[in-house]
Amino acid sequence: MELLDKLTILTDAAKYDAACTSSGARRHHREGMIGSTSSSIAGCCHTFSADGRCVTLLKVLLSNDCCYECKYCVNRRSNDVKRVSFTPRELAELTIGFYRRNYIEGLFLSSAVLGSPDHTTELMIRALSILRNEYRFNGYIHAKTIPGASPELVTQLGLLADRLSVNIELPSEASLKRLAPNKTRGAILAPMRQIRDQAAESKAELVRYRSAPRFAPAGQSTQLIVGATGESDRHILSLTESLYDRYRLKRVFYSAYVPVVENTLLPSLDTKPPLLREHRLYQADWLLRFYGFRAEELLDEAQPDFDPLLDPKCCWALRHPEFFPVEANRSDYESLLRVPGVGVVSARRILVARRAGPLHADDLRKLGVVMKRAQYFLTCGGRLATPLRLSPAGVAANLMAVERAALPPPAFEQLSLFDRAG
Amino acid sequence: MAWREIIYQYDGSFDGLLCCIYESYTQKERPTAILCGGDAEPNLFEIRTVPTVREHAGRVERSLRAVSNEVVPFLRRAFLTDLPDRELAIYRFVVRLYREGAPYLSRLSDDAYQPLLRAVRRLSTEVEHLRGFIRFSVFDGMLGTEIEPKNRVLPLLRAHFCDRCYNETFFIYDRTHREALLYSGGRSRIVPLEDFEMAPPDEEEASYRRLWKRFYDTVAIRERENPRLRMSNMPKRYWRTMTEFQPDAGTQPAALSAATPADGQARGAPDATPAPVKRQEPARSATASGT
Numbered sequence A: 001m002e003l004l005d006k007l008t009i010l011t012d013a014a015k016y017d018a019a020c021t022s023s024g025a026r027r028h029h030r031e032g033m034i035g036s037t038s039s040s041i042a043g044c045c046h047t048f049s050a051d052g053r054c055v056t057l058l059k060v061l062l063s064n065d066c067c068y069e070c071k072y073c074v075n076r077r078s079n080d081v082k083r084v085s086f087t088p089r090e091l092a093e094l095t096i097g098f099y100r101r102n103y104i105e106g107l108f109l110s111s112a113v114l115g116s117p118d119h120t121t122e123l124m125i126r127a128l129s130i131l132r133n134e135y136r137f138n139g140y141i142h143a144k145t146i147p148g149a150s151p152e153l154v155t156q157l158g159l160l161a162d163r164l165s166v167n168i169e170l171p172s173e174a175s176l177k178r179l180a181p182n183k184t185r186g187a188i189l190a191p192m193r194q195i196r197d198q199a200a201e202s203k204a205e206l207v208r209y210r211s212a213p214r215f216a217p218a219g220q221s222t223q224l225i226v227g228a229t230g231e232s233d234r235h236i237l238s239l240t241e242s243l244y245d246r247y248r249l250k251r252v253f254y255s256a257y258v259p260v261v262e263n264t265l266l267p268s269l270d271t272k273p274p275l276l277r278e279h280r281l282y283q284a285d286w287l288l289r290f291y292g293f294r295a296e297e298l299l300d301e302a303q304p305d306f307d308p309l310l311d312p313k314c315c316w317a318l319r320h321p322e323f324f325p326v327e328a329n330r331s332d333y334e335s336l337l338r339v340p341g342v343g344v345v346s347a348r349r350i351l352v353a354r355r356a357g358p359l360h361a362d363d364l365r366k367l368g369v370v371m372k373r374a375q376y377f378l379t380c381g382g383r384l385a386t387p388l389r390l391s392p393a394g395v396a397a398n399l400m401a402v403e404r405a406a407l408p409p410p411a412f413e414q415l416s417l418f419d420r421a422g
Numbered sequence B: 001m002a003w004r005e006i007i008y009q010y011d012g013s014f015d016g017l018l019c020c021i022y023e024s025y026t027q028k029e030r031p032t033a034i035l036c037g038g039d040a041e042p043n044l045f046e047i048r049t050v051p052t053v054r055e056h057a058g059r060v061e062r063s064l065r066a067v068s069n070e071v072v073p074f075l076r077r078a079f080l081t082d083l084p085d086r087e088l089a090i091y092r093f094v095v096r097l098y099r100e101g102a103p104y105l106s107r108l109s110d111d112a113y114q115p116l117l118r119a120v121r122r123l124s125t126e127v128e129h130l131r132g133f134i135r136f137s138v139f140d141g142m143l144g145t146e147i148e149p150k151n152r153v154l155p156l157l158r159a160h161f162c163d164r165c166y167n168e169t170f171f172i173y174d175r176t177h178r179e180a181l182l183y184s185g186g187r188s189r190i191v192p193l194e195d196f197e198m199a200p201p202d203e204e205e206a207s208y209r210r211l212w213k214r215f216y217d218t219v220a221i222r223e224r225e226n227p228r229l230r231m232s233n234m235p236k237r238y239w240r241t242m243t244e245f246q247p248d249a250g251t252q253p254a255a256l257s258a259a260t261p262a263d264g265q266a267r268g269a270p271d272a273t274p275a276p277v278k279r280q281e282p283a284r285s286a287t288a289s290g291t
């Protein structure tokens, strides 16, 4: 079969994986080798696909010839699709050809289970060894481990890759049992623990010997499918938090479920992917990682799901009038970060700019504060930017209007869907 | 004492601009415009050509470093931007800085500071974009490409691409500013280059372009199509020099290149392939199997 057709099939089957960053590994050029990962720090985007997502890596499956039967997946054994596999060499050559032309930062390799988890992993290892040792590829590699692969093989994979990931996909064990009968919670969590521990060991070794082998220097990530099963946002967000805390994950990705399979256990084929919900989860994830929020502050039993009309930070602010207003000229960084309309960058700028003298409302705008949101929560010299008095309901309504304008149109359609769902 | 008003003309180099600042302070003059070499037209005002003297530039540079080490690198960047009248803007900034000293650097919202900050931010964004959006072609083992940036980005792309392509030979031609970054054997240069034409792709090059285009078209999730988001992440002006938006090299059936973006006003493709006249609305065919 022609390479072009293989590429088409194996890209198509890999495209639902959300992870496409190349951050977290710093490696400069080396004599006789191709590439570096020094720009990958910033997560260099090489293009954006028609859905607006960043493309950084050549994201493909090694094979779509799966012997498992995950109900939500196009590659499942019982599905009637054309089966193809790259040879390890084809994959290596393709990566090099793309990398040299600056199409990509590296390779994101994943695979269906071809024969057995171990056999699949061995093929992946072969492809990556050709790439690293024969072609002397020094760029970024993200490899997805196959649930059930033996620990020795995971170790080998981790020594070739910059980042490993183990996709959880379904956010609870019950859903896993129902929809992915060949996978178990244990088969997913065991490699996660292994990767966490080996990466930590390797880091410690590197401190002692500079030439110690590097195991997944960019850590690990995972992906959760949103909307295929009934878990609440709160459930997903607390899971996320514990993955960051306990498994030291670098990123958790969310993927709005796109129905590709007719099955009574799954949302019907005409269900639109819950993009707005995915968007809210990413916003909240951001709040966990950079804004010092905890999951239980954002959602609780009474409010287990995000508000489709308002972003998580505004929601929190409206529920905590006692925290506001925050004074731009005096408050510390952490408090500034809690103000809707103030981001990491503008908060830092406020800290710098106010050293030169008191700030006025006008300055805040120039420093990048989104006053449409911040005006209700942020004071300058004790005064709110808009002195008019609004009831809490009035503030909420105004914020919703701002938010509506900020959302991309597809998310709009989601609003009506959400409404119907209650 | 009132300072005299005058128009300066300089050689277009950063040192030259520093010499204009030197001139202004030693002559007690306020430039109302600072023009680059050929820009000056006959004018009612007096125009003086300020010679570039390394020693004068060095004195200004030292005086700026005395205020803060960040100033000169910042001004060098500002000098590369497309800010209209950037020379005068830089001059005004320096005047304020001399007057107020280091604390001025915190006044991020000041009228003489903020436009420069914003221009530099735009420059940095463009550099960041181009790190990703540049597309090399391979000619006889050598990499080459053309770009059409708004700002003079080559000096800032230099370190990145020299690191990434350390063992390669490459060139990047900047059509807008007519200069090229050349790299070979571990050494790089930026040289003025009036005109330049890329060679047509050979078979291997054409085949990689096809593969990449196909990958690009396939990796998008149809159910999530979002042209607005794509456009804000990747403004259209970059598309002209990106492989995935060029018409096929000709060897491929048109039906397979279904997902080219709609772009009614495609200008001449800087790529060696003939310019497209019009691109079609994506007639997304379901060629991709697997779904």
Ligand code: SF4
Pocket: A066, A067, A068, A069, A070, A073, A074, A075, A076, A077, A111, A112, A113
């Ligand atoms: S293991 Fe499951 S999710 Fe992975 S390719 Fe096979 S069927 Fe799909």
